[in-house]
Amino acid sequence: MKRHDLINTTLPDELILEIFTHLEESKPTCDSCSLVCKRWLRLERLNRQTLRIGATGNPNEFIKVLIQKFFNVRNVYFDERLPIHQFRHSKISKSRKKSRKRRRNRSGGSFTELYSSESEASDLEVSTLTDSGLIALAEIGRLEKLSLIWCSSVTSVGLISIAEKCRTLKSLDLQGCYVGNEGLAAVGQCCKQLEELNLRFCEGMSDTGLVELATGCGKSLIALSVAACANITDISLQAVGSHCISLQTLALDSEFIRNSGVVSVAQGCPLLKVLKLQCINVTDEALLAVATCCFSLELLALNSFQRFTDRSLCAIGNGCKKLKNLTLSDCYFLTEKSLEAIGSGCSQLTHLEVNGCHNIGTSGIESIGKSCAGLLELALLYCQRIGNYALLEVGTGCKLLQALHLVDCTGIGDEAIRSIAEGCKNLKKLHIRRCYEVGDTGIIAIGENCKYLEDLSLRYCDRVGDDALIAVGQGCSLRQLNVSGCHQIGDAGIMAIARGCSQLVYLDISVLQNLGDIALAELGEGCPLIRDVVLSHCRKITDVGLSHLAKKCTLLETCHMVYCPFVTSAGVATVVSSCVNLKKVLVEKWKASERTKRRAESILSYLCVDL
Template identity: 30%
Template sequence: MHGFLLVYAIMLLKSDFESIDVKLGYNSCDQGLVFSFGTHGDVYCPPRKRSRICGPCFVGGDSISKAKKPSIDALPDECLFEIFRRLPGGRERSASACVSKRWLTILSSVRISAPFVANFPTDKSSNRGVECISSTEGVLECDGYLTRCVEGKKATDLRLAAIAVGTSTRGGLGKLSIRGSNSVRGVTNNGLSAIAHCCPSLRALSLWNLHSVGDEGLFEISRNCHSLDKLDLSECSSISNTGLAAIAKSCPNLSSLMIESCPRIGDEGLQAIGRYCPKLQSVTIKDCPLVGDQGVASLVSSGSKVLSKVKLQGLDVTDYSVAVIGRYGNRITNLVLGGLQNVSQKGFWVMGNARGLHMLSTLAVTSCRGVTDLSLEALGKGCPNLKHVSIRKCCSVSDLGMVAFSKAASLLESLQLEECDRVTQMGFLNAISISNSTLKSVSLVKCLGIKDVRMDSPLFSPCQSLRSLSVRSCPGFGSASLALVGKLCPKLHSLDLSGLNGITDTCLIPLLESCETGLSKVNLSGCSNLSDEIVLALFRLHGRTLELVNLDGCKKITDASLVALVESCPLLNDLDVSRCSITDTGVAALARGLQPNLQILSLSGCSNVSDRSVPALEKLGRRLVGLNLQHCCSITSSKIEFLSENLWRCDILS
């Protein structure tokens, strides 16, 4: 009886497909269909006209009424499921998905064991409540896999079902990102289940801000997507250790894990990852209150063979966790630690002295009170391959720690200090001088302990290797500091002094004159006391090598600087004169010059640039790829529209 019912339903479905094919532009007059019924054998339906199936007649009085033609929609979902899972190819599945939301939902619950290879229909005219075809338009191929990202209002179960069924004809999605959720019809476990059923080759899954997706959704992913190697979970409040453990047990190829702001995930889930995922290479855990020492320790010690990137932020862990990292992190090359308030000086000291981080090359520490002079020196000695270091908001680090660390870290290439207020001018310059053969980049940001003190330059040795220097928003950094830096760093290529309101033309010129090899990138934004004099000196000394100049907020800079630029800077490709005293005359001079490499020009906030500059901007725009005209109140909207229409290659901000 069951087999007869299926045969009857297939006959009806065949008729429906013929009508669907006509609407989708298919020619099926020469094709037959073969349907597999498992142990019941195959049934061949040859090409034929629509069958006429008449129901019984009912005679009542003097009228005869005929029953309506039977429809496949009258079958229960269970029968439709059995039919759909026997469809021979992707074309039939796609056509069926275009019939109704009900059919789409049922099709999305059919598990795919092997990728379909079929032509995918592109008809968008159907409005029968299904978006199966159009929802796959945004699917891109990245790294050899189909990739899709749905955000905000577009993140619904129906859209995920459409994507799942649609991409199943091309092997299924390889990467999926769901960001945010529709507040009315948001993504639930059903949507994630549809992806799991139709996309068994899924490799990467990112779920952000999805409070309606729980462990059930991850269960389906674990049952069907055994090739998963990247999982990102952020602000998923309904996912717990149980769901994460299911992924761990069924996805042994997992190599990247990111968990952020998931309040129900803790040590148990991380222990499962450490136990069942031997290929884990990168792990990020941030702001998860249930994560403690046991989870972190298990994860690091179990994955010590291949684990290379670890990022721990805002966790309630103690000295034990960082000590385990120092002991078992023999493959870790990149380590980021932030907001670990319960880790003391002893923990970081042990991490360095455990001597297990011999491959560590990049270390970033933020807001950790346990980072002191003593522990910083231990890290320098215990990490012999350390090359890139960032220390932010660590108030216990002073000059002594910086000097000791610079001596210990013999291969140090880049150093960033931010909001380390106990570091003074002496410690900063000593760190540069000590690392005189390897250090290439130094950044100093918002360090209020820097005070301008005159010193004798023989106290320091020049750093011949330093190529990039950035001193931003350090109000105590003045003329004396700049003069010393100029003598210590003769090989600079990149100079960033943004936000130093106190520096003047007089104190900056010696630094420019000390740079022997020519500057290529100069950022002086926010240096409101600089005038045309320093810009003319910059162009005179380094015009032949300059590629980027940022003068944003230098209100004393006038058209004279642009006139000098035209004659001196043939390689310049990025110029920012926002909020400067630039007028139409300066823009016209810039347009008359030969600047073949100029690609980005910013005039934001230049109120003296008016509609008279439009012809010059149009000429410049033929070479530009970016033009910023925001807050140029003297340029009318009609002229902005004119430029936008004529400069199709240039991205104009207005």
């Protein structure tokens, strides 16, 4: 019956709340529910468990408002890296201010918006979260996850209040906070269920605090991250090894950690599954202990090690049979012997990244291709000694490969790419950058064989031209395409993509000197779902082509168009007026007219300022 509310007159509160629990827990979804009616607003506030907060005008007051509106919050994520939004009320009519205030009061919108509507101040004074806000937040009592990223004004006083009143806390992220040892010790004494702890860039802490935490709640701790903490040394890791028997994830980035700390963790934490190390003073001895004791290890990331040798990786290959994910970055003394050992010993490997390891050659990747049939992702970055034969073996042996990343691999060309295309038909992502031996032949093979390809990036591959994109457009349904700097690509290639890839949402065609308006017109007709487009340094594009694209691609959110000499202020105005979802437009400042600035100043970004 028209105007008859069947839901609210029939369903009790309990059933509507149960329905809410099955909805996706995201802010847009929750806000949409709360806007239906006052009853749903009240019920949604009872149901919402997660709050994500960026920088605000007055964060302490913001917290007090939130805990009055949302009673059952369990997870709070506070990140002061997120920008504060400023509203200029002199440019907003009174009627718009009143309607905005009503809508945001009903939806429980951000305090920044509420505060700006009520105060009618042109700018908001930016401040940071302090202990006062944390003390108010502690009143929630049943908090389970708390993230305080770069909240530099928070001290141990606020953290002690959280620890004493939120004893069910399971996850604590203090990245970039200057909380001292007293706060960390209080968490150890009170939060016996703590499972995750992030201490990245916590310069105010030392061994004293972390040792007390490990002693107090070490039995429940599952994940620990430490980075750039000058006063946390091997003493802390020895305590972790002694008390944290359930530890599964450890990430360390420190020049003060040495072998003894890592060895202690390896010997005391047999359940360790994830180990990420960037510790320049750690040597083979530490990894030998990991290989001997951590038989459950699944992910190993070694970054910037100049003291590791093949001896370490050979031991890992012999001992860690469950290893699935391996990252080797700037490990200069590792050779292909390391990968040969990994290939023969870790047959369950699914992800491999080799980045800047200049002594690893073709035979190491060949071993992976022969032994690791379940490989899903392979990244070879700045590997000058790896040639075509490496990928020939991968194409033959790794039929399940879904993602391949190649950067500055000068020894890899069309023969290798063709082998991947013919053997790895499930490929979904292919990223190639500055591999100058890769041309049309290899990419045509990709288009003919890899029907599931969704993400293709061919940045600065000079030998790739229109024929390659025509094959891709005919054979694949791409969602993301980046051909920045591929000078041989022109209108024909991009038109083929427009006709064959109707689901395209991201496009980077910057630095294509031969691309003209006809290609943009085809993109507008064939790819209406595009949300992000980069057109910078396209010297033949004019306002006409840009107009066709903007009027058809109404979902556009970001547009970069600097150094396009035939795009004028009229073209910029067309984009701004046609695409209501725009969040960012990058353009030269002089191309933004006064009217465009008045209409969309908040989304305009400029390459340079007036001299």
